[in-house]
Amino acid sequence: MIDWNIQSRAHACEACGRGFSDKETYHTLLFDERAAFRRIDVCQSCWQTQYSEGARERKGFVSYWHGVYEAPAPQSDPIQKETAESLLRKIIELNDRQYIPAAYILAVMLERKRVLKVKEQLVRDEGRIFVYEHPKTGEIFTIVDPNLQLNQLEAVQHDVAALLEHGFGGAASSAAPASEAMSAGDQIASVATQSARRVESGEV
Numbered sequence: 001m002i003d004w005n006i007q008s009r010a011h012a013c014e015a016c017g018r019g020f021s022d023k024e025t026y027h028t029l030l031f032d033e034r035a036a037f038r039r040i041d042v043c044q045s046c047w048q049t050q051y052s053e054g055a056r057e058r059k060g061f062v063s064y065w066h067g068v069y070e071a072p073a074p075q076s077d078p079i080q081k082e083t084a085e086s087l088l089r090k091i092i093e094l095n096d097r098q099y100i101p102a103a104y105i106l107a108v109m110l111e112r113k114r115v116l117k118v119k120e121q122l123v124r125d126e127g128r129i130f131v132y133e134h135p136k137t138g139e140i141f142t143i144v145d146p147n148l149q150l151n152q153l154e155a156v157q158h159d160v161a162a163l164l165e166h167g168f169g170g171a172a173s174s175a176a177p178a179s180e181a182m183s184a185g186d187q188i189a190s191v192a193t194q195s196a197r198r199v200e201s202g203e204v
């Protein structure tokens with residue numbers, strides 16, 4: 001099973017149904033339910049009364065954290081150029097295995113830019129899975145480690161740079177400016193090389 005997806009932070013407590021207000025503390029539990037990871041967000045009082053004791057011992061528990069809820073900002077700019085982040089979102093939505101290496105490289109790039117933070121690393125039958133949090137939106141991104149070898153890097157770098165430059169449809173209107181794509185290409189090269197070395201030397 002390839003389990004890569006994005007799970008949004010809930011806008012209300014799963015236990016009592018009350019809507020979160022801006023700057024309120026919420027608690028997130030992540031469970032592995034075989035078909036998918038299940039995310040539960042609960043409010044402070046439900047956390048204390050129903051979850052703080054015992055939730056970590058429940059079947060399938062993989063991770064817990066808490067954070068501060070931020071009310072969603074109104075959408076201002078409907079036309080956005082392709083960035084590493086928008087590209088990663090599209091790739092996850094497509095859910096096509098051929099893009100697993102590209103998704104991994106983009107996630108590492110975003111981790112470096114501190115757009116994503118690693119919350120958990122899990123080992124499953126299909127390999128290593130990284131659970132990333134997007135601290136601004138509270139979403140979690142589940143990314144599969146493609147186990148890239150050094151000799152595969154060039155092709156993946158090329159794919160990612162081409163996607164950043166042209167998007168999926170090759171539509172020029174949604175593409176990043178050439179200068180940005182160029183610098184993205186350099187970044188990809190260094191990120192990809194590092195990731196492969198990391199894998200080769202067995203450290204993570």
Ligand SMILES: [Zn+2]
Nearest residue numbers: 013016043046
């Ligand atoms: Zn609650």
